[in-house]
Amino acid sequence: MDSAVLEASLYTVKAIAILDNDGERVVAKYYDDTYQTTKEQKEFEKNLFNKTHRANAEIIMLDGLTCVYRSNVDLFFYVMGSSNENELILVSVLNAFYDAISQLLRKNVEKRGLMDNLDGVVSILDEIVDGGVILESDASSILQRVAIKSDDVPITEQTVAQVLQTAKDQLKWSLLK
Amino acid sequence: MQYLRRDKKDEEDGSQSNPFQNLDKSAVLQEARTFNETPINPRKCIHILTKILYVLNQGQHLGTTEATEAFFAMTKLFQSKDVMLRRMVYLAIKELANIAEDVIIVTSSLTKDMTGKEDMYRASAIRALCKITDSTMLQGIERYLKQAIVDKNASVSSASLVSALHLMKPNYDVVKRWVNEAQEAVSSDNTMVQYHALGLLYHVKKTDRLAVSKLIFKYIKQSLRSPYAVCMLIRIASKYLDEEPEVVDTPVYDFLESCLRHKSEMVIYEAARALVNLKNLKSRDLCPAISVLQLFLSSPRPTLRFAAVRTLNKVAMTQPMSVTTCNLDLENLITDVNRSIATLAITTLLKTGNEGSVDRL
Numbered sequence: 001m002d003s004a005v006l007e008a009s010l011y012t013v014k015a016i017a018i019l020d021n022d023g024e025r026v027v028a029k030y031y032d033d034t035y036q037t038t039k040e041q042k043e044f045e046k047n048l049f050n051k052t053h054r055a056n057a058e059i060i061m062l063d064g065l066t067c068v069y070r071s072n073v074d075l076f077f078y079v080m081g082s083s084n085e086n087e088l089i090l091v092s093v094l095n096a097f098y099d100a101i102s103q104l105l106r107k108n109v110e111k112r113g114l115m116d117n118l119d120g121v122v123s124i125l126d127e128i129v130d131g132g133v134i135l136e137s138d139a140s141s142i143l144q145r146v147a148i149k150s151d152d153v154p155i156t157e158q159t160v161a162q163v164l165q166t167a168k169d170q171l172k173w174s175l176l177k
Numbered sequence: 178m179q180y181l182r183r184d185k186k187d188e189e190d191g192s193q194s195n196p197f198q199n200l201d202k203s204a205v206l207q208e209a210r211t212f213n214e215t216p217i218n219p220r221k222c223i224h225i226l227t228k229i230l231y232v233l234n235q236g237q238h239l240g241t242t243e244a245t246e247a248f249f250a251m252t253k254l255f256q257s258k259d260v261m262l263r264r265m266v267y268l269a270i271k272e273l274a275n276i277a278e279d280v281i282i283v284t285s286s287l288t289k290d291m292t293g294k295e296d297m298y299r300a301s302a303i304r305a306l307c308k309i310t311d312s313t314m315l316q317g318i319e320r321y322l323k324q325a326i327v328d329k330n331a332s333v334s335s336a337s338l339v340s341a342l343h344l345m346k347p348n349y350d351v352v353k354r355w356v357n358e359a360q361e362a363v364s365s366d367n368t369m370v371q372y373h374a375l376g377l378l379y380h381v382k383k384t385d386r387l388a389v390s391k392l393i394f395k396y397i398k399q400s401l402r403s404p405y406a407v408c409m410l411i412r413i414a415s416k417y418l419d420e421e422p423e424v425v426d427t428p429v430y431d432f433l434e435s436c437l438r439h440k441s442e443m444v445i446y447e448a449a450r451a452l453v454n455l456k457n458l459k460s461r462d463l464c465p466a467i468s469v470l471q472l473f474l475s476s477p478r479p480t481l482r483f484a485a486v487r488t489l490n491k492v493a494m495t496q497p498m499s500v501t502t503c504n505l506d507l508e509n510l511i512t513d514v515n516r517s518i519a520t521l522a523i524t525t526l527l528k529t530g531n532e533g534s535v536d537r538l
Binding site: 007008009010025027028029038041042055056057058059060061068086087088089091092111115116118119122123126130131133134135136137141145146147 | 223226264265343383515
């Protein structure tokens, strides 16, 4: 048996990705040279998507990587680490990522909204992992660092649809409380 | 303004689910010329920067000349005080750092931001700055980075610790001079700062066995607050123990054992895994770790079940007898909805089971 004792390192996350329900990349970030070219990365993503989009299983081993994932409506969130990585640490990163985005999108985690807030999404991604090192794993601290003010659009610049949506959301959440 | 109106129209249509679909690289780079306009329109510029980041993220290749051109246009945006815009600029700097030429042009702007009053800027500026810095320039900013490591603001401190780690490979001799600051940061109240500081210390010292042992003995006595930091320490400690002939009854072993009763599952699992992997441990000493993993086997969370069964599977290869106590729980996992868990459970049982139980499978 090869040495099972892990090398202690801050480099924990190998990749992080969001795919849509066709398995296409929405955003993805690779932190080491496991997959050097875009072509290899996209092949891996396709493979990953095929293995995970039906089974709601939370964790899978693929190509010698441990992949943890979560899905919602039309989006799939993935965090990849080495096969020797502590799976629970990877899940904590995944949860932080998902929760921060969910708060950014005010719980409407779907592709449409995500695309409209892509600047926020890439900023969140940047605050969670830096070059493979977990930078922050608490969703509210992440949002604080990103400085997302959810109401920064003046009311005159909002469309009728947006205003209605905001009103609906607020009503919904006040009722659910 | 015209541009905003067009955006609104798209939204009202509601048909287009991806406003970034089929973006043409050259059209986006063309748009980057807007950065030269005064006054700067932050919303519009943020949108263009987002497009550039999206194009890069999709894996489209940018040539050196076009990247450099976009990069230089972007430097104009430092004139705006908009927080969101500045963040996007930092992000774009980091993405273009390896493609564009003469990126050091933004050094002074970033140094100004990192030493300025606005906390919102400082952490991100440090990270961007370290990305474009080379060995010769590092001397110039070393003083600021050392200060930033012990900064009161957690995000500033974390940013500089993590950046120091990235800088370490080409600049080991510089970074190793920062251990005093890193040591101070380990006692931070912020859990992430503690984790990053301990990690950096270990990365600096890992080739020196004596220094590592000192590090371990120092921090196993002092209880670390961050679960991530404890996991890190467990890993350092188990690697150290693996090279010792006598394991049981040492303070380091006691530390690992005590981590089995930690309140965070992440730490409990890390400790159990470290213990079962120690090569000089007798099978009876495995019991506490095995029973922790056994508990995880019946967790409702798939990840915990997966983690436990995978670790037990490894143990079963060398010490099948120690795993037999878990056979009943393993049999329950054969029908698990997660196929990986089911497969691992079966292969483990094949190693631990006797004739009768294997037949039942």
